[in-house]
Amino acid sequence: TQFSQPAIFTIEYALAQLWRSRGLEPCAVLGHSVGEYAAAVVAGVLPLDDGLRLIAARGRLIAEKCEANVGTMSALFAPEQAVKQAIEKSGVSTDNVAIAAVNGPKMTVISGRKEAVDKVAEAAGVTSRPLTVSHAFHSPLMSPMLDDFRAEVSKAPLGGLLKVPFFSTLLGKEVSAEDLAKADYWVDHVKYAVRFTAGMEALEAAAAPAVFLEIGSTPTLIGMARRFLTRKEARFLASLDAKATPDERDAVKKAGVISAKQLEAIRLHCPARGRGSHEPLGCSNKKFCCCLGSSGWYNMHLLLRADGSLTLVYYV
Known part of the structure; x- marks a missing residue:
């Protein structure tokens, strides 16, 4: 976890910047677990x-203060x-087990000491799936690192203005910059x-x-979200999907989904802007949202045809 957490952050931030370089700006951000750090930077x-x-x-x-392989x-x-x-x-x-995540109306993750988790799973009498983790994240077993982490958070300049709405998965609602500037928020974020x-x-x-749009290495969040969100007209798109066929047809399909959903097609064909440019690009009617999870189009260029439809050039 010492290396995976900053790696996840780096992938997510890089993907968010890649989408921005292609002319897409989010209307809101939401992060799952460590994804909230990248979301806070993007916002x-x-x-x-x-x-x-x-x-x-x-x-x-977490690696230094919390027991590994016991949870x-x-x-x-x-x-x-x-x-x-x-x-x-x-x-x-x-003290030994807690609810770690509520990922759907009928999908709840528990975390804690192995024997405690096993007992709760047995008592629940439902289908369960063990997760491969190094620690019991989002549980009381995170307590030994909280004081030291609070000291780290207190050094951070958490007073920036929100550029886009931030929807918190710690509190389950939209939050303000003032909420995110509190050390308690990020300390509670580890344990709860x-x-x-x-x-x-x-x-x-x-x-x-x-x-x-999921900003991460796998399409985990959109897979969960589409099971309970009610608006059928909404579309779900993954930035990366290791299981998808990496051919031009898949890329064109993604481009078509985005362009069909009220984004400015004329903006989508723009190449990446150079450094120092702050011209706003992206969606019209504020209809584009990115979701950052706990996990590109590097060689693509969208082109606008005369009839208004999009094509895509893929560099190999």
Whole structure:
């Protein structure tokens, strides 16, 4: 985790900047777990250097202060309330297990000591899937690193203005720059649950994005979100997908989805801007949203045809 957390941040930030270089700006951002660090930088509330420093400190302190290989995480195919009841039924101490994420109406992740997680999963009596992790993230087992991490957070200039709305998966709602400037927010973020469902539902209600774009190495978040978001006209797009066929047809399909969903087609054909340019590019009607998860089009150039449709040049 000492290396994976800053690596995840770097991939997400790089992908976000790549999309921006192609003329796309988000109407809102939302991050899942460590994805909130990249989201905070993209939204403007946290400088890039400090975002990278904080996520590196987070991973390092977890590795140094928290026990490895004694905890685990498991996804239970059950509502949050049912999992809370299973925790009570199991008799396991809440010091040893906790709800770590609510990823859907019937998808709840628990985290804690292995024996405690196993007991809760058994008490729940539902299908479960163990997660491959080094630590019991978002659980009381993170407590040993919190004081040291608070000291790191206190050094960060968390007073930037939000350039786009920020939907928190710690609180499950839209938050202000003042909320994100509090050290408590980022300390609680380590220990408490990821409320992905509530955050996405709040985002959908407030912004009604036409396109949800996942900024990460795998299309995990959009796979979960499309199961419970209600607007059928919304489209879900992954920046990277290792399982997808990396051919031109897939890239053209992605371009078509974006251009068809109220983005400015005339902007999409622009090549990357040089450094120092701050001309606003991207979506019309504020209908584009990016979601950053805990995980490009480097050689592509969109071209606008005379009939208004998009084609794509792929450099090999």
